[in-house]
Amino acid sequence: MNNMTTRKRKLAATANVCDQLNGVSERCVHRAAHPEGGHEDTRSQYFPVEDVNRARLRFDFFNQPCVDLAKAFLGKVCEVLVRRQADGSELRGRVVETEAYLGGEDKASHSAGGKRTERNTAMFMKPGTIYVYPIYGIYLCMNVSSQGELSLRMNVSSQGEGAAVLLRSLEPLQGQDTMRSLRAARRRVGSRALKDKDLCNGPSKLCQALDVQRCFDRRDLSTDAQVWLEADAGAPGTTELVAAPRIGIESHGEWATKPLRFYLRGHPCVSVLDRQAEGKLGPPGEMAEQAAAVLDSR
Secondary structure, three states: OHHHHHHHHHHHHHHHHHHHHOOOOHHHOOEEEOOOOOOEEEOOOOOOOOOOOOOEOOHHHHOOEHHHHHHHOOOOOOEEEEEEOOOOOEEEEEEEEEEEEOOEOOOOOOOEOOOOOOOOHHHHOOOOEEEEEEEOOOEEEEEEEOEOHHHHHHOOOOOOOOOEEEEEEEEEEEOHHHHHHHHHOOOOOOOOOOOHHHOOOOHHHHHHHOOOOHHHOOOEOOOOOOEEEEEOOOOOOOOOEEEEOOOOOOOOHHHHOOOOEEEEOOOOOOOOOOHHHHHOOOOOOHHHHHHHHHHHOO
8 A cells, every 4th residue: 555655646746747847737738619610628738728829820821731831931921930938938930941741742751652650640630730750869850730732733621641841940039049058058069159040040950949849749839838830020031932952852753853942042041052943033132132141240
């Protein structure tokens, strides 16, 4: 009997620690209407009791075909990724580069051929679901599920084709000192201090700088209390999009050359420039050059 009591106490203590680490309390577990209508369901501990953030992007934004969503992140009203930490502070970065992974026939996608695994389950969940996966065993990449391209061509509604958008680069907007510290924890001692433009210019750098964790996999961006996307009307310097081949998929035949990577032309926070693709657009605008000069000075 004493052993059973001790075990129960240990389990209770562990549960309390988990709640504290996630910055939530028991009151965050409640019943609410399903976002797309229907019966009530029990919300997880990650959902806030009341969300009054009108800038947050909702299901309707994510519920579009993969390529359209990849471009929408970079539209005239660029989207900002927000990461709220346990102390209530927020880290923010404007999306400046994305990649579309269509699923199905897309051989470079984790869901190629409709293959569903324990790792890629989030890609088959409703649009707006976070898909976080590890690369090289130590780095993470963050994706957002979308509708599939097949549903667009067939004019039908589908959320289960395994399509997702990789968030590849951000322009840091808030919390740069914290981002710098988070990045420094994974760099060699004595490395030079990172400039703002280098904090989030790559998918794994983005995850490090905003403390995006593996446990964020399968969470809902439209309702999560710790990470979400907001619409932001701040001028990014340019709204001219470059469409170029994706990075690091050279072994996937014709899919390695398809222009499914999108980025803001002339933006200094883009991870890899494609001069050939940019050349097809003509001379860059002056606003892009001005934006680059401002970030270079930081």
